[in-house]
Amino acid sequence: MRTRRYDVIVIGSGAGGGTVASELVPLAAAGMKVLVVEQGPRLEDHEFTGGELDMAPAIYEAGGGFLTSDGTMTLAFGRVLGGSTVVYTGTSLTAPERVIRGWNVTGLDYEDIAVRTDRFARQNGVHLLPRAQLNENNTLFEAGCAGAGFACEQFPVNVRGCRGSSLCNLGCPNAAKQGTHRVQLPAAEGAGVEIITRAEALRVENRCVTVRVHAKPDGGKGRPPEWEPGIHRLEAAAIVLAGGSIGSSALLLRSGFGARLTRTGHGFTCHPAHVLVAEHARSITNDVGHPKSFFVDRAVEDGFVLETCMYFPFTTAKNLTGFGDEHAAMMRSFRRLQMILVLACDRAVPGNRITVDRNGRPVVHYRFTDRVIDSMILATRAAARIFFAAGAVRVHAPTSRPHLIEATEADRLDERISADHFSPGTTTVSAAHLMGGCAMGRDASDSVTDAWGRVHGVPWLRIADSSLFPDALQINPYLTIMALADRVAERLRNDIASLREAAIGRAADAGDRS
Amino acid sequence: MSRRTTLRAVVATVVPGAGSLDERAWCDVEAIVEKAVSERPGRQRRQLRLFLHLLEYVPVLRWARPFSRLSPAERSRCLQFFEESPILLVRRGLWGARTLAFMGYYGRPEAAREIGYTANRDGWQARGGPGP
Numbered sequence: 001m002r003t004r005r006y007d008v009i010v011i012g013s014g015a016g017g018g019t020v021a022s023e024l025v026p027l028a029a030a031g032m033k034v035l036v037v038e039q040g041p042r043l044e045d046h047e048f049t050g051g052e053l054d055m056a057p058a059i060y061e062a063g064g065g066f067l068t069s070d071g072t073m074t075l076a077f078g079r080v081l082g083g084s085t086v087v088y089t090g091t092s093l094t095a096p097e098r099v100i101r102g103w104n105v106t107g108l109d110y111e112d113i114a115v116r117t118d119r120f121a122r123q124n125g126v127h128l129l130p131r132a133q134l135n136e137n138n139t140l141f142e143a144g145c146a147g148a149g150f151a152c153e154q155f156p157v158n159v160r161g162c163r164g165s166s167l168c169n170l171g172c173p174n175a176a177k178q179g180t181h182r183v184q185l186p187a188a189e190g191a192g193v194e195i196i197t198r199a200e201a202l203r204v205e206n207r208c209v210t211v212r213v214h215a216k217p218d219g220g221k222g223r224p225p226e227w228e229p230g231i232h233r234l235e236a237a238a239i240v241l242a243g244g245s246i247g248s249s250a251l252l253l254r255s256g257f258g259a260r261l262t263r264t265g266h267g268f269t270c271h272p273a274h275v276l277v278a279e280h281a282r283s284i285t286n287d288v289g290h291p292k293s294f295f296v297d298r299a300v301e302d303g304f305v306l307e308t309c310m311y312f313p314f315t316t317a318k319n320l321t322g323f324g325d326e327h328a329a330m331m332r333s334f335r336r337l338q339m340i341l342v343l344a345c346d347r348a349v350p351g352n353r354i355t356v357d358r359n360g361r362p363v364v365h366y367r368f369t370d371r372v373i374d375s376m377i378l379a380t381r382a383a384a385r386i387f388f389a390a391g392a393v394r395v396h397a398p399t400s401r402p403h404l405i406e407a408t409e410a411d412r413l414d415e416r417i418s419a420d421h422f423s424p425g426t427t428t429v430s431a432a433h434l435m436g437g438c439a440m441g442r443d444a445s446d447s448v449t450d451a452w453g454r455v456h457g458v459p460w461l462r463i464a465d466s467s468l469f470p471d472a473l474q475i476n477p478y479l480t481i482m483a484l485a486d487r488v489a490e491r492l493r494n495d496i497a498s499l500r501e502a503a504i505g506r507a508a509d510a511g512d513r514s
Numbered sequence: 515m516s517r518r519t520t521l522r523a524v525v526a527t528v529v530p531g532a533g534s535l536d537e538r539a540w541c542d543v544e545a546i547v548e549k550a551v552s553e554r555p556g557r558q559r560r561q562l563r564l565f566l567h568l569l570e571y572v573p574v575l576r577w578a579r580p581f582s583r584l585s586p587a588e589r590s591r592c593l594q595f596f597e598e599s600p601i602l603l604v605r606r607g608l609w610g611a612r613t614l615a616f617m618g619y620y621g622r623p624e625a626a627r628e629i630g631y632t633a634n635r636d637g638w639q640a641r642g643g644p645g646p
Contacts (some may be wrong), residue, residue, distance in 0.1 A: 050635050053546060053621040063553060065613075071606040120520035133638070164637030175636040287633040312633070313626045322597075323528040324590055331620070335630040425605030426597055451617055 001231050006498060007032035008492065009209055009236040011201045011251070012039075014083020015481040016465030016488075017242030019120070021057025021195075023489030027194035027496060035234065036195040037211055039243070040080035041222025048173040052312040055170040058221040059086055066246075068366045072424035073272060075364060076432040077244055080171075080222075081197050082181025084244065085478060088432070089168040089292040090158040090177045091307075092298035094118070095473055098300070103470045105440045107451030113234060116483035124158035124178040126479075133164060135289030137338050140280075140390040141308045142294050147389030150296045150306075150382065157290060164289040166310055198225035199232075200242065202360070203255045203270040207460050207503055209234045237503040238460050238492055240453075241438070242485065245270075245467040246321040246354055246362045249437030250450070254360035261448050261456065265355055267348035267439045268364060269472035272372060275309060275319035276340045277394040278387035283335040286310050297384070299345045299474040303371065304379035306386070307339040319428050321398040330396055330404075338370035338392060342379035344372045345435075345474045354437045367428075373422050381413045395466070398427045433477050438467035453488035460499055464488035517563065520570045521547065522580040527589040528615040537639065541594030543618035550617055562614075618632075 008024055010017045013036050021036045025162070028034050041058065049055060055111055059080040066075045075100050078084035100110040140368045145152035158178040165173055175182060215229040216222065241248040249265045258264045291310035298304050311319065313334070330337075346352075357361045377399055379483045384395045388410040396404045399421040409416060414428040421427075441447025443457040453468060455461040464485040466477050473480055492499075525543060526532045533545065551559055565607050568579045577584055581592060596608040619625055635642040 019563055032634060052626075053617070065554075067558075070602065071610075162637075163635070163636045163639060166633045166637065167635065174637075234619070283630075285641075287631055313620040313629060313631050314617050317529075317620045318613050323593065323612050323615075325530055327528075328530055331629050409517070423598075423605065425602045425609055428609070469594065 001233050003233040003235060005033070006035045006234060006236040007496065008034045008238045008240065009234055010034070010036045010210065010240045012037075012083060012242035012244060012247060012465060013081050013180060013185060013195065014078060014242065014244060014465065015085050015242070015478040016244075016369060017484040018082065018085065018136065018184040018188075019482045019485035020240050020242060020464045020489045020492075023486055024183035024492065025188055025191040025193065026493060028188075032195045032496070035447045036193060037199045037201055037209070038081050038197045039194065039200045039247075040078070040197065041216070041220065042081040042197040043222045043393060045175055047221045048171045050165060050167040050170050050173045052170065052314055059171050059217070070424070072368070072429065073366055074430040075246070075270065076430060077434055079247065081195070082179045085179030086171050086181055087169055088179075088476070088478060089290070089369075090123055091155040091292055091476045092124065093156070093475045094476060095298070095483075099471070099474055103440070103458045105451045105470060106442060108440065111477050113480065113483045114329070116486045117159060117479045118481055120482040120486070121156070121158070124183055124405050125160045125360035126156045126158045128154050128156055129159075129162065129290055129293060133162070133289060134293050135164070137286040137288060137291070137310050138289070138293035140284065141386060144386035144388075144390030145294070145296060148382070148385040150386060152279050152294050152296050155292055157292075159165070162290055165289050166289055166291050168291060170312070173400070196226045197223070199227065201251055202325065204239055204241070204251060204461065205255055206505065207236055207239065209236070209239060212357060215332060220387055231246035234480050235452050237499040240462045240464050240488065240492065242463070242465045244465050245434040245437045246364060246464065248463055248467045250356050250360070250362035250467055251352040252438065253354070253356045261444055263439060263444070263446065263448050265353045266353055267367065267436035267470060268352045269346045269348050269435045269469070270366070271305075271343040271433040271472060271500050272346060272368065272376065272429050272431050273343045274380065274398050274427070274429060275311060275316070276342055276374060276383045276387070276397060277316070277320060278331050278338045278392035279330065280336045280338060280391060281393050284338060285356070286335070286339070297475075298379070298382065302378045302382075303306065303345045304382070305343045305345065305380060305474065306383055307341045307343065307407065309339050311339065319430070320396055320403075321427055322403050326402070338387060338390065339446045340383040340386065342376060342383050344375040344379065346472055348436055348471045366502055368422070368424060373419050376422065377417060377419050380417050384413050384417065385410070433473070435466045435469040435472055435477060438463045439470040440468050443471060452491040453484065454491065459495070460502070462488050462492060518544065518567050519582045520566045523589060524566075524569070524593075524611050525615040525618060527586065528612045529619045530586070532619055533586075539622070539624065542622050546621045547614050547618040550614060561607065562610055565611060568607070569611065585623055
């Protein structure tokens with residue numbers, strides 16, 4: 001097993017890891033060795049085809065079908081160079097002040113997050129799309145909100161040269177979306193940061209990472225790994241975990257940190273979501289144009305957020321509850337479908353957590369609390385009102401029996417859509433905002449890291465991803481992850497000299513002993 | 515009864531239009547499902563095999579025939595029974611099987627065309643202009 005030595009190793013290349021990599025460029029410029037380790041492949045531009053079954057296995061963990069332990073919710077997260085910034089829609093919001101203050105993390109100020117968020121928004125080209133580029137799936141939502149009395153806002157998005165393929169969630173085929181694979185990672189790599197892909201971090205211990213580099217599978221997408229397949233041992237003065245909520249928590253747990261850092265894996269939240277579908281009497285533009293242009297924020301009042309969305313044939317079929325003639329008829333009316341994503345603003349509760357199985361693989365335990373179910377019901381009713389106010393002739397609601405609600409029943413939504421019809425295992429629920437597991441806080445009794453992502457009692461180990469969130473963010477999280485990762489990188493730049501000295505001292509001690 | 519026979523019966527019940535697929539299209543459906551199943555963890559593969567076995571033979575208790583020999587209406591009632599089961603494991607099994615059926619059927623480019631899905635990397639330009 002070959003051993004390589006670095007000054008800093010960053011595990012993960014998404015919003016957190018990509019940001020840390022780019023913010024450590026000054027270290028690389030000063031001659032230090034910085035390495036980014038990514039588990040997924042590095043795709044070539046031409047490999048982003050927009051094909052649903054072609055892309056999902058190449059860019060999502062488990063093809064987008066990672067299930068919670070009881071199988072009642074699907075978790076979607078990227079496993080590709082760029083992480084989940086490859087598969088999101090690029091919606092770019094600043095964390096709500098109430099949420100950051102509510103986290104109550106000493107040393108973490110809202111103003112600091114806002115300033116850093118603004119910097120990354122500019123770096124990623126965040127702006128509002130012109131109205132001429134908004135499709136009817138979105139403008140009908142806006143009109144429906146006006147008619148139903150909901151305040152609706154337009155999402156700023158981080159696209160440059162968007163052609164409106166509508167394929168954001170399959171990785172933009174036109175390289176328009178400004179994920180870390182388009183912005184931060186190329187900048188870092190161009191300045192001397194090394195990036196390896198298909199490299200799975202197995203364990204972290206004593207300033208050392210053990211990784212397994214996987215060969216490119218036959219027929220798979222992406223470049224071959226940069227390193228020889230097999231086990232590699234990497235030493236570094238500092239290690240930054242940025243594998244996401246699930247990845248970083250699982251890596252810490254299988255590396256044995258859970259015994260001392262007992263909060264590892266706890267506090268998992270994810271904004272559980274339904275896709276709601278409505279049928280109009282005429283065809284609308286839905287599978288062309290950016291899919292996510294508007295949202296309604298009812299997090300404070302009712303615990304939910306509504307977002308426009310548009311999915312692909314299989315994903316749409318999966319998200320419609322039920323089967324048979326009624327389901328098939330809805331699918332055949334695809335050209336007339338409008339979609340809304342309803343997200344519940346869940347809270348960190350005991351029991352919703354990440355663990356690892358005996359092989360060290362992550363297991364996510366999640367129970368839908370009554371509060372979450374109530375929020376999803378309120379959100380579903382609100383979405384149905386918006387659909388009907390926009391002129392829909394029928395709405396498919398997963399928490400209604402029968403699932404189809406005709407426009408003539410629009411005044412009976414409170415009766416038709418009910419928590420009695422929320423059936424885990426039957427009602428399709430998915431989540432893509434995975435948060436918590438290595439929360440920031442005061443000390444090891446309540447958290448895993450401090451406000452700068454420093455793991456309590458382990459000065460060489462830092463965390464820089466959504467696992468840091470002590471509770472749900474209540475909005476799309478990537479810019480907040482970048483802001484937090486920027487803080488981690490800043491503190492690491494300040495600490496690196498002493499961390500290198502400590503690493504040298506440890507190596508010398510080891511030499512004396514041998 | 516083979517797993518293939520059961521799976522075809524499930525697909526044809528979940529997506530009634532699948533009943534009119536020709537043999538080549540069925541092979542496409544099965545290839546998609548097989549690939550998806552092969553990429554799942556071993557535990558999930560075993561659970562799916564077990565569920566399809568249960569689904570095939572539980573109907574014998576009520577209809578004296580296995581699932582794949584039931585009429586379309588009987589199959590539909592049978593899946594409904596599984597979907598509404600008070601046992602989470604059973605509901606999950608049905609959810610997994612229907613998900614695979616949808617993937618096999620709607621994952622084919624032909625099915626996407628049939629339902630009118632026309633997303634294109636050229637976006638608005640492919641529809642004849644820069645905006646709606």
